[in-house]
Amino acid sequence: MKRLLWVLVGIALFGLGVQGRGYAQTPKHVAVHAGHVYDVKTGKMLSDQTIVIEDGKITSVGPTAEARIPADAERIDLPNATVLPGLIDAHTHLTMDPKFGYEQLAISTPREALIGAKNARITLLAGFTTVRNVGASGFTDVALRDAINAGDVPGPRMLVSGPLLGITGGHCDNNMLPYEYHAVGDGVADGIAAVQHKVRENIKYGADLIKVCATGGVLSFGDNPQASQYTLEEMKAIVADAHRLGRKVAAHAHGSQGILWAVEAGVDSIEHGSYIDDAGIAAMKQHGTYLVPTLYLGDWMIENAAQTHLPPPLLAKAKEVIPEARKNIAHAFASGVKVAFGTDAAVYPHGLNAHEFPVMVQLGLTPLQAIQAATLNAADLMGWPGKVGTLDPGAWGDIIAVDGDPGKDVTTLERVKFVMKGGQVIRNDYAAQKGNF
Ligand SMILES: [Zn+2]
Structure with missing residues (x-):
């Protein structure tokens, strides 16, 4: 039933996307708070990170305590998830x-x-x-x-x-x-x-x-x-x-x-x-x-x-x-x-x-x-290095999240629970746990 609900939410989101010509719906600033980030360069798990996105592109990523989050940013809280670049x-x-x-x-x-x-x-x-x-x-x-x-x-x-x-x-x-x-x-x-x-x-x-x-x-x-x-x-x-x-x-x-x-x-x-x-x-x-x-x-x-x-x-x-x-x-x-x-x-x-x-x-x-x-x-x-496959500043805001540590168990990537493309949330199975970071 929960699954069906999210399918419906997904359809509603896409409905909006079609009417609004997709990216027009993307907020100007987005801040994604991640309990963990899997660093694809080193394989390290970094905890309590915030990724700031402006106009669909990542502008900063680092410890939440040091993040400069614009006042108008849409905040997305993924406290228990592991975040990676979109695949x-x-x-x-x-x-x-x-x-x-x-x-x-x-x-x-x-x-x-x-x-x-x-x-x-x-x-x-x-x-x-x-x-x-x-x-x-x-x-x-x-x-x-x-x-x-x-x-x-x-x-x-x-x-x-x-x-x-x-x-x-x-x-x-x-x-x-x-x-x-x-x-x-x-x-x-x-x-x-x-x-x-x-x-x-x-x-x-x-x-x-x-x-x-x-x-x-x-x-x-x-x-x-x-x-x-x-x-x-x-x-x-x-x-x-x-x-x-x-x-x-x-x-x-x-x-x-x-x-x-x-x-x-x-x-x-x-x-x-x-x-x-x-x-x-x-x-x-x-x-x-x-x-x-x-x-x-x-x-x-x-x-x-x-x-x-x-x-x-x-x-x-x-x-x-x-x-x-x-x-x-x-x-x-x-x-x-x-x-x-x-x-x-x-x-x-x-x-x-x-x-x-x-x-x-x-x-x-x-x-x-x-x-x-x-x-x-x-x-x-x-031919898109630095634009996709990374969370570095300058990359498009393409982000996924999973449970657990994909560096220990790659099958976690078969169960992606959050997807963002260009700063627009496509899927968020964690939304029920929405906090206020
Ligand atoms: Zn083929």
């Missing part, structure tokens, strides 16, 4: 739901956009105040980002890729229909001139970054996750154009040759990285490339295989790749590659993003390293 997921597909194979063909582009509006809200309520969305059809992700920024729908801050670049017949093409239907993925482009055109076209229609399929994938027909797809030359052309135009490049890559080529071509992140080997690890360390492992999806897919109607050839690939990926990613963690947090949410229901944390810890990261992957590192990968 970042560097690999989402907000406009998609867990529908696999032929089920996907029935989803129109306008329907995909509405699915995105639903999932943006769910993701924000789960404590993810920023996402990097790496693949959507028909620029539905651009529309969603712009609608969120306009305050029309609630959701996280987004950087979006638009359609994924890929080869004909590759992971990012549509391989489900026979020749006479001429079905082609939005981002399919072969050869240097065509990939250059596709990068420029994606940027023309609003992409913040470029996503490229360097190898085959798991949830696609007729391709092999271990086989490289784009050539080194094609990927070099993609990266050169993207970087020249101020966009980073994320590469979907499972197989070891595709990982190596993508890193040599200069991509900014390797997504999944299932068959990463020592050569790939060495190249990533040399180039400073981020690894964005997406691990929890494997657990979820195997557990829910019966309900997901996963077509048998895709399930067979999943069963083959997932155990290998866990082994190889654990080795990459131990070897010290840079890691940014990502989930591939859409392969499983949105909102479960934080379930990635315990799997990262299981495979060798410390809780602090896993939390840094979803804050400092993901912010760096997105």
